[in-house]
Amino acid sequence: MPQVPLRDYAYANTRVRAMSARLLDAQTFDSLLAAPDFNHFLSDLDDTEYGPYVEEAVIEGLRPTLIDRAFNRNLVDNFKKIRGFFEGRPYQLTQAILARWDLYNLKTILRGKQAFIANSEISRNMIPMGDFDEVLLEEIISQPDLRAAIDAIYMFTRERWIPYGRALLDNMGLYLHEHDLATLELPMDRLHYEKVSEVTKGSDSSSVKARRVIELEIDLINHVTLLRISGMSMDKERVKSYYLHGGTLNLDLFIHLAASHDEESLISALPSADPYKKVLQEAMEKFDEKGYSAFQDDMERYMIREAIKLNDDPLDIGVIINYMWRKYLEVTNLRIIMRGKSIGLIESQIRKEMIVIEEESAKKG
Amino acid sequence: MEQVHPTRSELLKRKANRALAEQGMNLLKRKRDALLREFMPIIDETMRLSLRLERVTADAQYELSMAKAKEGGPVIRSASFAASGEALVDITGTHVMGVPIPVIKKGTSSIRPLTKRGYSITGVSGRVDSIADKFEEIIDVIIESADIETRLRRLGEELRKTNRRVNALENIVIPDLSEQIKFINMSLEERAREDIFRLKKVKKALERKEMERLRRLSSGQL
Numbered sequence: 186m187p188q189v190p191l192r193d194y195a196y197a198n199t200r201v202r203a204m205s206a207r208l209l210d211a212q213t214f215d216s217l218l219a220a221p222d223f224n225h226f227l228s229d230l231d232d233t234e235y236g237p238y239v240e241e242a243v244i245e246g247l248r249p250t251l252i253d254r255a256f257n258r259n260l261v262d263n264f265k266k267i268r269g270f271f272e273g274r275p276y277q278l279t280q281a282i283l284a285r286w287d288l289y290n291l292k293t294i295l296r297g298k299q300a301f302i303a304n305s306e307i308s309r310n311m312i313p314m315g316d317f318d319e320v321l322l323e324e325i326i327s328q329p330d331l332r333a334a335i336d337a338i339y340m341f342t343r344e345r346w347i348p349y350g351r352a353l354l355d356n357m358g359l360y361l362h363e364h365d366l367a368t369l370e371l372p373m374d375r376l377h378y379e380k381v382s383e384v385t386k387g388s389d390s391s392s393v394k395a396r397r398v399i400e401l402e403i404d405l406i407n408h409v410t411l412l413r414i415s416g417m418s419m420d421k422e423r424v425k426s427y428y429l430h431g432g433t434l435n436l437d438l439f440i441h442l443a444a445s446h447d448e449e450s451l452i453s454a455l456p457s458a459d460p461y462k463k464v465l466q467e468a469m470e471k472f473d474e475k476g477y478s479a480f481q482d483d484m485e486r487y488m489i490r491e492a493i494k495l496n497d498d499p500l501d502i503g504v505i506i507n508y509m510w511r512k513y514l515e516v517t518n519l520r521i522i523m524r525g526k527s528i529g530l531i532e533s534q535i536r537k538e539m540i541v542i543e544e545e546s547a548k549k550g
Numbered sequence: 551m552e553q554v555h556p557t558r559s560e561l562l563k564r565k566a567n568r569a570l571a572e573q574g575m576n577l578l579k580r581k582r583d584a585l586l587r588e589f590m591p592i593i594d595e596t597m598r599l600s601l602r603l604e605r606v607t608a609d610a611q612y613e614l615s616m617a618k619a620k621e622g623g624p625v626i627r628s629a630s631f632a633a634s635g636e637a638l639v640d641i642t643g644t645h646v647m648g649v650p651i652p653v654i655k656k657g658t659s660s661i662r663p664l665t666k667r668g669y670s671i672t673g674v675s676g677r678v679d680s681i682a683d684k685f686e687e688i689i690d691v692i693i694e695s696a697d698i699e700t701r702l703r704r705l706g707e708e709l710r711k712t713n714r715r716v717n718a719l720e721n722i723v724i725p726d727l728s729e730q731i732k733f734i735n736m737s738l739e740e741r742a743r744e745d746i747f748r749l750k751k752v753k754k755a756l757e758r759k760e761m762e763r764l765r766r767l768s769s770g771q772l
Contacts, residue, residue: 253623289625292673296631299668307631310624366632370670409676413664427672476683477676478613482620517620524619528612538616 194391197270198504204263205508207234208515217519218535223526227252235259235519249527254309256516261314263512267505274387278395278502280316281381282509284347285402287315288377290322291338291349292370298331299366316345335369347380349373371426378403382431391502394495398506401488403432408461411442412480415451419443433459448472448480461487482540489514490542514540554730556737564734568727575719582712584647585705592702599695606691610684617677629678632669635662637689646701649708654697660689 209217213233220226224247230239235256242255268279290311297307307326313319321341328334335357339350352372359368378399385396410427424443428436438456445451452469455462464487471479489510496507518539525535554560618626638657643650664671664679671679 249618250623253618257622257624288673289628292669293624293628293631296628296669300631300634302631310627312622312624365666366668367665367670370632370673374670374672406672410671413671413676413679417663417665429672476680478617478680481676485620520622521616521619524615528615538619540620 192273194500201504201508217522218532226526257312260516264314281384283315284381286312287317294325298334352376378429378431394503398492401491403429405484405488407432407434409480412448415445416447556734561734564727564731571719571723578712578716581647585709588646589705595698596702603691606687613681617681629669629674633667651701651704656693661686
């Protein structure tokens with residue numbers, strides 16, 4: 186039955202609640218974890234929502250990469266379905282939350298073009314969860330070189346709400362001088378977060394919640410970036426170029442913290458009111474063993490926990506945010522089990538890597 | 551045994567050849583000992599490097615699998631497109647005991663600062679840095695291994711060649727020459743004895759002829 190897009194959340198949230206009921210429960214995860222090998226893991230997925238996707242993927246082979254793609258297809262279909270429920274402001278907010286996948290897709294195309302990767306390989310790595318559908322992305326991919334791809338991005342984005350092409354053209358001179366793709370990616374990142382922060386501004390509860398999700402994302406990036414650049418002597422302008430506006434960390438503090446000698450002194454220098462300080466202090470204990478993955482893992486866990494807590498009103502976007510993050514978490518955990526099984530990890534090792542959010546926060550609301 | 555002419559000049563030639571072969575063998579033995587002295591620490595170094603390579607590869611593969619799991623394979627693949635680059639290698643040459651050996655050194659370390667990996671650090675997670683660090687370390691270890699393994703292989707080949715030569719001289723060439731010298735000596739001695747015997751016979755015949763002539767002279771027949 187064709188869906189008529191709506192401007193309120195009541196109908197969509199009911200549908201999303203039904204979709205939430207299809208999320209895998211702890212028992213299913215236990216049985217997947219107990220699967221003796223990769224093949225058994227795949228057969229156990231047959232009875233879940235992922236069954237048809239996996240079935241389609243295994244025609245090409247049994248490689249984890251193909252199953253990974255099947256999980257992504259499921260994720261894309263689910264998120265696209267949710268976006269299709271809305272129009273107007275709810276659509277705009279959902280679009281803002283999913284827009285990071287547009288940024289990812291465009292950057293992947295630019296990276297692929299610069300490294301002379303085959304078009305088919307670039308296409309395989311697209312995750313069309315955002316505004317740009319497969320057809321549009323294919324059109325950009327089919328351009329003969331990087332310059333043509335940038336022109337195509339400019340053409341397709343000049344009238345969109347995030348004009349990525351403008352940012353690319355404005356920085357083309359620097360790129361031609363330095364031949365470093367980061368000179369194009371950084372302005373795209375900055376523009377992206379500037380625009381999504383702008384579009385999520387508003388005083389209604391849905392806007393506040395969508396804005397909170399974006400803020401969490403920006404905070405994660407800013408904090409992890411600081412940790413990654415700590416100890417490098419960089420001039421102020423360079424440090425400023427890594428700062429993303431829209432988070433809880435202000436630019437002056439960001440510049441001040443960037444001068445820290447190492448990760449430990451940076452974490453100590455964070456204001457005690459900074460909610461991430463405790464998370465990072467705990468992650469620091471695992472830094473020697475896991476490197477920057479330790480910070481990334483713990484910050485992501487915090488971000489997901491905070492995002493799924495936003496589910497406190499049945500009539501706003503909180504229900505959607507809760508579902509989106511729980512679904513994302515589910516796919517991440519499935520991938521962890523799948524990769525773990527494929528490299529022969531035992532159950533306890535896989536459990537250690539999984540991202541588990543307390544059941545209470547997940548179901549809240 | 552090859553065809554040998556039992557002459558004095560041949561004997562002198564063979565003796566000179568044997569002396570040369572013995573000198574060569576001693577030199578080769580000294581070379582073999584020197585090569586062995588070079589070879590043994592290289593074996594230890596090769597073992598150390600292959601263990602290190604095994605460890606860093608296992609670590610990197612684990613990190614890669616987990617990053618692909620947590621971020622999704624496409625995200626990691628996308629970062630790898632940006633981070634693709636080249637590893638510069640300097641190849642020069644040296645000699646160890648006269649053996650030409652290529653020296654492979656990394657031009658610059660493959661471990662790049664995270665601001666030089668081609669992606670924006672704000673757009674790629676910290677996990678990618680951890681994997682990139684590990685895989686760049688693998689490249690460095692591979693270059694070190696390539697240098698030490700080439701050295702090991704070249705020295706090993708030379709050692710085997712030298713050993714084969716020493717064995718050939720010690721067990722074939724020198725015994726053969728000694729055998730030939732012995733044969734020539736025996737032949738020459740035999741010939742000398744024959745000569746003495748023949749000369750004695752000639753002498754006796756001459757004496758007999760003289761006696762006959764003197765007897766005829768005294769009997770007045772001449």
